[in-house]
Amino acid sequence: MSDAVIVMEHVYKKFRKGEIYNSLRDLVPALTGKMFRQQELNESDKREFWALQDLSFEVKAGECFGIIGHNGAGKSTALKILSRIMKPTKGRMTVNGRLSALIEVSAGFHQDLTGRENIFLNGTILGMNKREIQSKLDQIIDFSGIGDFIDTPVKRYSSGMFARLGFAVAAHVDPDVLIVDEVLIVGDSAFQQKCIERMREVLRGGAAVLFVSHNLKVVAEFCDQCLLLEKGRTVKLGKPQEVISTYLQKPSQRQPGDVNSSPISISSVMVRDEAGESMRFQPGQKAWIDVELLASAPCRKVSITLYMLDEKFTHVFDTSTERLGHDTADLEPGDVYSCTFELQLNLAEGTFYPSVVLYRYDIQTVFDRWEPAATIYVSSEGGVRGIAHCFPQLSRQEIRHASQVAPVRTQ
Amino acid sequence: MKEELKELFKYRGLLYMITYRDVKVRYKQSIMGLLWAVLMPVLIVLSGVVVRYGYAMAAHAPLQSADIAAVAVKSLPWAFLVSSIRFSSLSLISNRELVTKIYFPKEIFPIAAMLASFFDLVVASGALVIFLLLLHIGWSPYLAWAPVLLLTLVLLVSGIGLIVSAASLYFRDVKFIVEVVLTFGIFFTPVFYDAGMFGDKKKWLLLNPISPILDGFGASIARHESPDLPWFVYSVVCALLTLVGGYIFFKHMEPGFAESI
Numbered sequence: 038m039s040d041a042v043i044v045m046e047h048v049y050k051k052f053r054k055g056e057i058y059n060s061l062r063d064l065v066p067a068l069t070g071k072m073f074r075q076q077e078l079n080e081s082d083k084r085e086f087w088a089l090q091d092l093s094f095e096v097k098a099g100e101c102f103g104i105i106g107h108n109g110a111g112k113s114t115a116l117k118i119l120s121r122i123m124k125p126t127k128g129r130m131t132v133n134g135r136l137s138a139l140i141e142v143s144a145g146f147h148q149d150l151t152g153r154e155n156i157f158l159n160g161t162i163l164g165m166n167k168r169e170i171q172s173k174l175d176q177i178i179d180f181s182g183i184g185d186f187i188d189t190p191v192k193r194y195s196s197g198m199f200a201r202l203g204f205a206v207a208a209h210v211d212p213d214v215l216i217v218d219e220v221l222i223v224g225d226s227a228f229q230q231k232c233i234e235r236m237r238e239v240l241r242g243g244a245a246v247l248f249v250s251h252n253l254k255v256v257a258e259f260c261d262q263c264l265l266l267e268k269g270r271t272v273k274l275g276k277p278q279e280v281i282s283t284y285l286q287k288p289s290q291r292q293p294g295d296v297n298s299s300p301i302s303i304s305s306v307m308v309r310d311e312a313g314e315s316m317r318f319q320p321g322q323k324a325w326i327d328v329e330l331l332a333s334a335p336c337r338k339v340s341i342t343l344y345m346l347d348e349k350f351t352h353v354f355d356t357s358t359e360r361l362g363h364d365t366a367d368l369e370p371g372d373v374y375s376c377t378f379e380l381q382l383n384l385a386e387g388t389f390y391p392s393v394v395l396y397r398y399d400i401q402t403v404f405d406r407w408e409p410a411a412t413i414y415v416s417s418e419g420g421v422r423g424i425a426h427c428f429p430q431l432s433r434q435e436i437r438h439a440s441q442v443a444p445v446r447t448q
Numbered sequence: 449m450k451e452e453l454k455e456l457f458k459y460r461g462l463l464y465m466i467t468y469r470d471v472k473v474r475y476k477q478s479i480m481g482l483l484w485a486v487l488m489p490v491l492i493v494l495s496g497v498v499v500r501y502g503y504a505m506a507a508h509a510p511l512q513s514a515d516i517a518a519v520a521v522k523s524l525p526w527a528f529l530v531s532s533i534r535f536s537s538l539s540l541i542s543n544r545e546l547v548t549k550i551y552f553p554k555e556i557f558p559i560a561a562m563l564a565s566f567f568d569l570v571v572a573s574g575a576l577v578i579f580l581l582l583l584h585i586g587w588s589p590y591l592a593w594a595p596v597l598l599l600t601l602v603l604l605v606s607g608i609g610l611i612v613s614a615a616s617l618y619f620r621d622v623k624f625i626v627e628v629v630l631t632f633g634i635f636f637t638p639v640f641y642d643a644g645m646f647g648d649k650k651k652w653l654l655l656n657p658i659s660p661i662l663d664g665f666g667a668s669i670a671r672h673e674s675p676d677l678p679w680f681v682y683s684v685v686c687a688l689l690t691l692v693g694g695y696i697f698f699k700h701m702e703p704g705f706a707e708s709i
Contacts, residue, residue: 052707059708060621117706121551124703136551144549149473161465162550 041133042214042245043096043119048128050089050114050269088114089269092128096262098213101236101246103260103277105253105284108302108405111269112249113218119247120216134213134244135164139232143203148192152183152202155191159206173209180231181205196399208235215239216247251392251408253281253350281350285390285409299404300334301368306393306410317414318382320426324413328393329375330405332368339366339404342394343378346409347387353424359398385426386417452699456553463556463563470535470564485568486575488531492523492639493579499640513583518666519640520583524576525598525665526639528569529605529658530630535561536609537626540617540705547617548706555698558613562606585670593668593675600680600687601661607690610698617709618701638663654679657686 089111096102106112117123118130120138145162146155156177160170170177178187181202183194191199208231217236233255236246240259250256256263256277263277265284273280307327309315318324328341344355358376359365366374390409396402421429456463475481496519504511539557540547547554616622634640636656643650643663654660654676660683664675 059619061619061625062621064619122548122706138550144545147469147473149476150469154469154472158465158469161462162546162552164552166461 040097041095042098043094043102043133043247044129044131045092045094045119046129046131048089048092048118048125048130049087050111050118050123051085051126052088053085087269089118089125089266092266092269092271094262094264094271094274096214096245096247098245099240099243100262101240101248101260103256103263103280104247104249104266105251105256105263105281106266106272107407109268110266112266114269115266116216116218116247116249132214135211136214136216137163137207137210137212138216139204139207139218139235142207143199146191146199146203149190151190152181152187152194153178155202156206159203160210163207163210165210177205177209180208196401200401204231208232211242212239212244214245214247216249218249251394251406253284253346253408254352257281257350285346285348285350301330301332301336301339301395302405303328303393303395303407303410304331304373305329306391306407308391308411308413316412317416318384320382320384320386320415320421321428322382324380324382326378326380326391326411327375328378329373330368330395332370332372332374334370336368336397336404337365338397338399339368339374340396340398341376342396344392344394345413346390346392347424351424353384353389365397382413382415383426383428384413384415385421385423386415387424389413389415449696449699452553456555459552459556462552463560466556466560467563467567470560471567474564474568482571485571489520489523489527489572489576492527492634493520496520496523496640503641514585514670517580517583517585518642518670520576520579521669522639522662522666524569524572525601525662526634526637527572528565529601530633531568532562532565532605533608533612533626533630535565537612537616537623539609540613541623541709544709547709554702554705555610555695558609558698559606561613562602562609566602580669588672590668590672590674593664597661597664597668597675597680600684601658603691604657604661604683604687607687607692607694610691610694614698614701614705617705633658638666642666654682657683657690659683 092111092115094102104112104115114123116138118125119132120136121130121132143159145159147158150158153174156174157167157170160177161167165173178184181198181204183198183202183205186194186198191202194202215236217232236248236259240246246259248256248260260277262275263280264274265272265280273283305327306329307314309325309327310318310322315324326343328343330339330341340357340359342355342357345353347353356378368374389412391411391413392406392408393410394406394408395404397404415426421427474484497516500515500519501511504515536558539561540554543557547557612622612626616626636653637658638653639662643653643659646653654663660676660679664680667673667675
């Protein structure tokens, strides 16, 4: 027996698109209809699609395993199968030990119960027993920073407090396998830090971490193994650096008809210069990035983050509509929202990846993310290495003999 | 199935917590909670008394306190059955977040719904004891039947709860059907009347597996008699079949819950 804590063996998952009969009123006529029209059955087969195909990997104890991929690649399906919420259509998945997920950490909360009661409720849901929760209660309350509000019903909490309490509970489960979803790695940097710190602790404790993220730098830094998914298939499995490079070579694109349960999604991102769409820029040149969103359901307080990665997945630059002093957007179904970011590309030679995230800060929700959304090549000029271009100029040069008195330095 | 039962046992702490949550939320405003537990049985008892009074008028016979006691005794289990099945049928749908996001045996939801209703029954039983004392219904050895009958009812109701909760997740109109059946079910079950009033035809009524149980409650508590034994055995068999069948059905449907809800 190997020491693998997660084993995925040729896992397939099929979903059915389009209508399913969800009431008896529809089912009964459909059943009687089917008896007469056999060919309709085949028709419905075509509407099925594979969310995951032939997924195989192993995660050993103490190992960090990353999964990356664009939206709709099958990451969430993989997570749902791992956390046993869904059963694979074909194949086998085994988890040895207690599994805990830092996904949807406040799912078990009940609005009418107090913070303290919810700690017990959610802790039990996440697999702790009462004694365990009791012994960690003070730690959890302390970690959450809720303080005196702990005996107040959580419906009176701000969304931030709600999320923090949920996270605090989830973080105190001692798992053998920890699943972390990128959703937590957004917005509040203190929150991110806590999450990453927790991952480190869990890894040190010898447990395995399975990490789904868009934060490539963290993936590159943490993971021992990385998997790239695209349309449910394994594109690459191996060392994080190599896998991430493969990933960055393909800008995000959504095929029409792809599954997207999000109420709002990015429909296009375009980078242009003065003349029009462009990929090649000079240091210091101006660039405009047009972002267009489409809402399919009502959506409140939407903000857009634009950030840029370099080839080493470092966040070179990061901004958002909110931080630029603009109001968040409230969108109704069918609304198309568009905005343009104007940038001065003070970048040195290299390849950069502008990326776009739609999110709502107060409830820590990411609606859509394109990473990378485009590619920018900055050409070399002026003998600069590194990431940024500070437009250096040599304004003075002289040679003196060391025995001479040094001149007074002037500004 | 053994594996699944083992797992359910492993998650008993969660079953307790979810039940506690359901009870706590219902009794958070204590007056509302008490009304919830007592009001429905009281309404059923009152309507039963009206119906019983009508019978007595038609038969030109006086209304006896044992009759009223029988109605009261049977109303409580019936109220338990109604609220238990109603909450079970909604239990998965209303816990959507948990069903789609976290893994644990999902039968915990319908079972917790049943247990929360059982808690109501216990509260209401306190009121019933006082009521029976006022009617001068005394103690008898036949009272020992009550826990046995209650257990049978719990098994039966749990089985039905498992079936309707899973079914209403897949088919949205099941909850309306359940509602209608529960509303009119009282006419096909001896709550207001006794099965014995139907003479030879009583066997048709007792085919409803709930009927012998309720009739048994009336007989053992209010009339100090033994329940109709063969029919009671019939109910026990039905209850066990429903529970086992319901559990197998639920477990068979469970893997699809997250994607179908």
